[in-house]
Amino acid sequence: MDSNIFCVLCGGPFHLEHHIYSLNPQKAVYQWMYDVRLLATPSALSRQIIGVYSQEQPTNLSEDDNVFLSQSTQWKITDSDCFRLGESYYCVLTDDGHGNVIFPLHHACIQIGCRVLELHPGISRVTDQLSPLGRLNQMLRLQFQYNKSSGVGVGHDLFNLNSENQTGDPRSLLAMDELGWWGDEHEKFLTDPLEIPGISQFILDVLRATPRTSGPESPAVRPLRSAESIEKMPNELLDIITAHLPPLSVVALHRSSRLLSLKVPLDAHFYREYVANGSLFPQVWDLDNEELEDDENEKADFSRLDGLWDWKSVVRLLQKKEFSVYGLGCGLSEAIPLGFWNRCRIWRIIEDACPP
Ligand SMILES: [Zn+2]
Incomplete structure (x- = not known):
């Protein structure tokens, strides 16, 4: 590109010239x-x-x-x-x-x-x-x-x-x-990072690509030490507290110790609700809940835990926030909407530029 005038947030141009980009600027x-x-x-x-x-x-x-x-x-x-x-x-x-x-x-x-x-x-x-x-x-x-x-x-x-x-x-x-x-x-x-047709379908594709799981969602984990501080709190009280916390804080609490990972379990229902409404991953604010629900009702595989998809696979994917130019490396390279790839890229640039 000859010009040094471009959007400093994404590096993209403001004008696509014909015959240079091998793409149709009218699309x-x-x-x-x-x-x-x-x-x-x-x-x-x-x-x-x-x-x-x-x-x-x-x-x-x-x-x-x-x-x-x-x-x-x-x-x-x-x-x-x-x-x-x-x-x-x-x-x-x-x-x-x-x-x-x-x-x-x-x-x-x-x-x-x-x-x-x-x-x-x-x-x-x-x-x-x-x-x-x-x-x-x-x-x-x-x-x-x-x-x-x-x-x-x-x-x-x-x-x-x-x-x-x-x-x-x-x-x-x-x-x-x-x-x-x-x-x-x-x-x-x-590609347009705002209007992304197929973003809900992509999430469903990720769910379908998840290997089958069976048995309890959380393997039996034994604490290595006795409970300390907040870990001593009765489960009922922790339930009340976490019900009023933002989902990201609940995840942070869950991950803070082995004992708390047992006392504050995060199941498929939790991940599904807060991924779908954008609370866990604010860069994914536009999932179509109805599309997800319809598909789940129609195609839920009841050999999976609770008849639900393994939403942790989606969580692991979205935690990346940024995807390689070369694809996801997990057989989903073709499925990721190009606009979503671009949105994550721009989101990460701005996030990294923000003061801590
Ligand atoms: Zn831009």
């Missing part, structure tokens, strides 16, 4: 790349305007006064580092002299970024007074300033995805640099 799964928004601190707009053909102010779609989110705009290679809003042009990815920058981003990446900042339990709440959109802008702005002050440079590869990741790593900028000679693998870097 529905690629249209998300053409929905580009400008994200900035509001004051940056007046300083980065370079061509004013109207006094009309661009519409701010953000509900947070601390951040500007533009309406949809588009970009083509002849636009260089300028984006048009209304009748005016704005210079992007350059410091306005006051520490503010206008970031052009895919709307889909902004939405994924806001979900990461809002839902991920490991994210610092230092900037709680800001909306997720404001925190996303803040994160990008601080990273830009850090790169500038540390001598890393102010190249547009804000998170050093290209220099720190090997070719073939989902976080590398493969989508930018090596599309022309990477077979067909580039499609997954460019």
Whole structure:
């Protein structure tokens, strides 16, 4: 790709040129790349305007006064580092002299970024007074300033995805640099990460591919020491407490000791409920519960425990959060929706970029 204008959150372009990517830019799964928004601190707009053909102010779609989110705009290679809003042009990815920058981003990446900042339990709440959109802008702005002050440079590869990741790593900028000679693998870097037809079907495929199990779900585990602290708590009381905890906290409690793994058992019902509603894996927010239930009712294999699928197999898969360019290595390479692969990739980039 000749241009160094791209979405800093995913490394993907804003425009697919014909005859370069060996794919059809008109396909529905690629249209998300053409929905580009400008994200900035509001004051940056007046300083980065370079061509004013109207006094009309661009519409701010953000509900947070601390951040500007533009309406949809588009970009083509002849636009260089300028984006048009209304009748005016704005210079992007350059410091306005006051520490503010206008970031052009895919709307889909902004939405994924806001979900990461809002839902991920490991994210610092230092900037709680800001909306997720404001925190996303803040994160990008601080990273830009850090790169500038540390001598890393102010190249547009804000998170050093290209220099720190090997070719073939989902976080590398493969989508930018090596599309022309990477077979067909580039499609997954460019497929719509929001609208993913078949994501529920993929989960069902994973369940079906799970080896048959029989007998009790948890093997007999004997504690190696006597109970201490919270481990002494009666099971009934622990049940009441865990019923009020977020699912991720219940999992953490379960894993904290061998004794607690016995006292706080996690069965297929637990995993199924909280995977399906997105509580355990917030990057999977759009499973179709009805589709899952219909299929389970129709095809449940009662030789499996409780007549349920082994949801732990899905949990193990989703815990990866990131999948190799080369596939899953478990016979499901063909089944993973390309959009889901791309969503996980973008989610991981943003998650890694968040302050601890
Ligand atoms: Zn993007």
